[in-house]
């Protein structure tokens with residue numbers, strides 16, 4: 001299958017090139033030329049299928065033309081080797097727990113898939129080419145990508161993160177790994193980190209000397225696999241609610257996750273409608289309500305993985321809906337919550353429903369609670385384990401939060417980072433020194 005750029009100023013490329021390049025040369029985001037519908041027989045049988053079986057069918061629709069079936073099956077089964085259960089929280093609201101993977105957040109799915117697919121493409125190359133993966137993170141991306149790529153032959157990973165703006169437990173997951181992973185602590189915000197990465201890709205001189213690629217959610221190998229678990233969520237939901245279409249609410253930052261859900265719907269998945277939950281970084285909310293898209297610097301909140309002032313996947317949403325605000329607003333509703341509302345939700349749901357939310361999932365829960373109509377039921381994506389935000393969660397629920405075993409291992413490691421000013425010249429020098 002061919003992939004085109006959302007800016008449409010460069011020719012289409014192969015899957016391999018889209019994955020290796022990350023971002024198109026015209027700064028657009030790659031999009032598959034078509035979204036294949038899945039057959040009715042698949043949906044008829046979906047409640048009887050495992051997460052891995054469902055994921056493989058969805059993966060074939062995207063990648064089947066470009067990756068041999070047996071290899072694709074290995075990549076999918078290896079990526080999706082942990083459960084993603086749908087848990088009932090109230091009468092009408094379900095939580096899709098995306099935190100049972102190695103770094104306890106949904107980004108494990110995309111991070112693990114991309115590492116395996118990129119490893120597959122690089123292994124086909126002759127010679128000893130090193131691919132340098134640059135990734136900007138506001139917390140969870142860095143850990144999922146770094147752990148996904150740890151030890152993968154022929155790949156070096158540089159993780160840029162805003163100094164002092166991620167929790168200790170998040171930081172430990174990508175600053176303690178060593179080997180082919182370098183953690184860079186940037187004096188600035190997440191948007192500054194993202195800007196440095198984008199600038200590196202545009203720097204012709206640097207690109208002549210080093211082979212660079214991105215592992216942010218702009219990479220098709222990270223964002224498309226996220227559609228797998230929407231199908232699995234639906235399969236579990238239908239077992240409990242035959243003949244119903246769920247409303248799905250996605251706590252959103254860069255909008256990769258919700259875009260993958262939209263792709264699922266285009267493939268035929270019966271989802272009634274979507275809700276995008278914003279924290280105080282309400283750029284998308286304002287767009288839905290006014291039709292105007294005005295990016296602005298991000299502000300810090302307790303749901304920090306959603307602190308994004310200019311969501312990169314917005315370009316994809318615009319593209320799939322042909323730039324029609326009406327079409328977008330008909331499919332996706334939006335909400336915005338401040339820290340006090342997020343905290344109150346966590347506290348209340350813990351007390352009344354005995355369910356421990358993380359700050360991101362709390363935005364999703366509250367949106368469903370407020371916007372579900374009488375005859376509707378909804379699923380929110382619980383995007384990370386609450387223990388990843390222990391320092392925030394504990395004072396709110398007034399109880400100790402147990403760290404899952406998978407995360408405990410990281411806490412014992414020693415932090416090792418390189419410090420960086422926000423200046424691009426310094427970043428370039430650092431990359432060239434480490435190539």
Ligand SMILES: *Cc1c(COP(=O)(O)O)cnc(C)c1O
Nearest residue numbers: 140253254255256257305383384
């Ligand atoms: C990354 C992340 C989000 C936002 O996801 P996007 O795909 O960037 O919209 C939400 N919650 C958590 C916990 C995350 O790590």
